[in-house]
Amino acid sequence: MIEDREIDWLINEVHEYYGYDFSGYSRASFRRRVDRLMEVDGFKEFGAFLSKIRSEPDYFRRMVEEITVNVTEMFRDPAFYKTLRTKILPELGTKPFVRIWHAGCSTGEEVYSMAILLEESKLLHKSLLYATDINPQVLETARKGIFPLRMMKDYSENYVASGGHQDFSGYYTANYGYAKFSERFSKKMVFSQHNLVSDRSFNEFDLILCRNVLIYFDKELQDHALQLFDDSLSLLGHLALGTKESIKFSGIQKKYQQLDKEKIWKKVK
Amino acid sequence: MEKGQVKKLVLIGGSAGSIEVLMAVLPRLPIGMDFPIVVVLHRKSSDDNTLEELFAMKTHVPVREIEDKTRIENGSLYVVPADYHLLFESNGTVSLDVSEKVHYSRPSIDVVFESAAATYKEGVVAILLSGSNADGALGCVRVQENGGTVVVQNPAEAEMPFMPNSAIQLLKPDFIASTDDIASLIGRI
Numbered sequence: 001m002i003e004d005r006e007i008d009w010l011i012n013e014v015h016e017y018y019g020y021d022f023s024g025y026s027r028a029s030f031r032r033r034v035d036r037l038m039e040v041d042g043f044k045e046f047g048a049f050l051s052k053i054r055s056e057p058d059y060f061r062r063m064v065e066e067i068t069v070n071v072t073e074m075f076r077d078p079a080f081y082k083t084l085r086t087k088i089l090p091e092l093g094t095k096p097f098v099r100i101w102h103a104g105c106s107t108g109e110e111v112y113s114m115a116i117l118l119e120e121s122k123l124l125h126k127s128l129l130y131a132t133d134i135n136p137q138v139l140e141t142a143r144k145g146i147f148p149l150r151m152m153k154d155y156s157e158n159y160v161a162s163g164g165h166q167d168f169s170g171y172y173t174a175n176y177g178y179a180k181f182s183e184r185f186s187k188k189m190v191f192s193q194h195n196l197v198s199d200r201s202f203n204e205f206d207l208i209l210c211r212n213v214l215i216y217f218d219k220e221l222q223d224h225a226l227q228l229f230d231d232s233l234s235l236l237g238h239l240a241l242g243t244k245e246s247i248k249f250s251g252i253q254k255k256y257q258q259l260d261k262e263k264i265w266k267k268v269k
Numbered sequence: 270m271e272k273g274q275v276k277k278l279v280l281i282g283g284s285a286g287s288i289e290v291l292m293a294v295l296p297r298l299p300i301g302m303d304f305p306i307v308v309v310l311h312r313k314s315s316d317d318n319t320l321e322e323l324f325a326m327k328t329h330v331p332v333r334e335i336e337d338k339t340r341i342e343n344g345s346l347y348v349v350p351a352d353y354h355l356l357f358e359s360n361g362t363v364s365l366d367v368s369e370k371v372h373y374s375r376p377s378i379d380v381v382f383e384s385a386a387a388t389y390k391e392g393v394v395a396i397l398l399s400g401s402n403a404d405g406a407l408g409c410v411r412v413q414e415n416g417g418t419v420v421v422q423n424p425a426e427a428e429m430p431f432m433p434n435s436a437i438q439l440l441k442p443d444f445i446a447s448t449d450d451i452a453s454l455i456g457r458i
């Protein structure tokens with residue numbers, strides 16, 4: 001297993017050579033991913049691994065792809081989507097224009113789920129979904145809106161559990177083992193690379209979703225990201241996190257009101 | 270050393286057939302328990318807090334919910350949440366992780382045991398119960414490699430012997446225990 005000082009070394013070198021700062025990432029997960037990558041790619045020695053990262057930008061890109069965890073689902077945690085549907089979207093509906101930011105959107109399943117909710121609430125026509133991630137590779141997939149067909153059974157069950165009443169298979173066309181979601185959804189999406197560690201606020205939103213991203217950050221970096229969300233949220237806008245994440249003990253907490261026991265907070269100050 | 274620092278950490282892992290064992294062990298946890306217990310079971314992703322509630326009814330030890338960066342404290346029992354892996358940080362907190370399933374499972378027992386072994390070394394007491402999956406066996410190896418103690422439920426008594434047997438094939442457990450023994454071992458090791 002890679003040693004602590006080697007992790008420090010790796011993080012320093014990556015910062016110096018490529019400008020990516022991983023020093024605020026949760027150590028335990030970062031270490032596990034690096035260990036795994038070294039094993040899969042057959043590195044016995046840390047030195048050889050580090051010098052490949054330094055000398056080959058392509059391999060550095062691979063490292064970023066493998067270090068960041070991109071696992072995602074459509075309508076993951078159906079109860080969360082049900083709350084969006086019944087409590088949050090009706091409020092957004094009163095606005096002339098709806099701006100939503102998915103921070104750490106991965107391959108986009110969450111963004112397409114949201115677009116479906118918006119369409120069913122008759123809000124899609126006046127909505128714009130900004131979706132960002134540190135990893136350019138996943139954004140490519142997200143842009144296309146093409147997901148493995150074998151996942152659709154689970155997703156359709158999640159969709160129904162989230163309160164959906166339409167025929168889920170009507171939202172995509174199936175072809176060669178893939179499901180391509182309708183372009184009327186992707187037309188409302190803007191994908192771009194954005195690093196929560198180093199990039200700034202770029203717009204003002206009514207709703208920001210950042211789910212299962214903060215778990216990869218330590219407390220300090222979580223605080224930094226939450227501040228960025230606060231800077232990017234309109235008054236009375238909502239912030240939604242993953243089911244085991246929280247703004248408790250963060251600097252922005254006093255400006256927010258939690259929606260019952262949901263991981264959704266409203267900016268009230 | 271800092272007061273309240275965790276030196277001994279008890280982990281209990283299991284799958285099919287393990288809840289019954291826990292229901293028998295929990296009422297007999299030592300009074301004045303001065304270490305944490307972390308329970309990791311294969312559970313449905315739709316599971317809410319029913320397991321926590323069930324356990325809380327059976328023990329005098331406080332059952333506390335795990336969220337990201339929760340601090341693991343002496344004297345409490347924690348259950349790893351459904352659909353997340355759990356990793357131990359060196360500052361006494363835990364991080365959650367949604368990466369790929371291991372042995373078709375998230376949480377995976379291997380992941381929890383391995384991470385605890387790396388962080389708490391010889392302070393780890395890992396207990397592996399009934400189950401019909403090989404998850405946990407490799408984790409037990411890591412626990413022993415780091416100086417910790419491994420207890421495996423006696424496969425002859427386990428409702429699903431596959432999990433304890435998988436461990437016994439990979440390593441020599443420090444104890445092969447009956448349900449009765451497990452409760453007293455937790456306090457003694």
Ligand SMILES: C[S@@+](CC[C@H](N)C(=O)[O-])C[C@H]1O[C@@H](n2cnc3c(N)ncnc32)[C@H](O)[C@@H]1O
Nearest residue numbers: 068072104106133134135195196197211212213
């Ligand atoms: C587990 S996925 C979460 C996907 C989706 N939000 C969900 O809940 O299903 C975490 C995502 O966070 C992204 N990420 C990690 N570090 C980031 C950073 N510094 N800035 C932006 N995105 C980041 C990863 O690339 C990955 O796609």
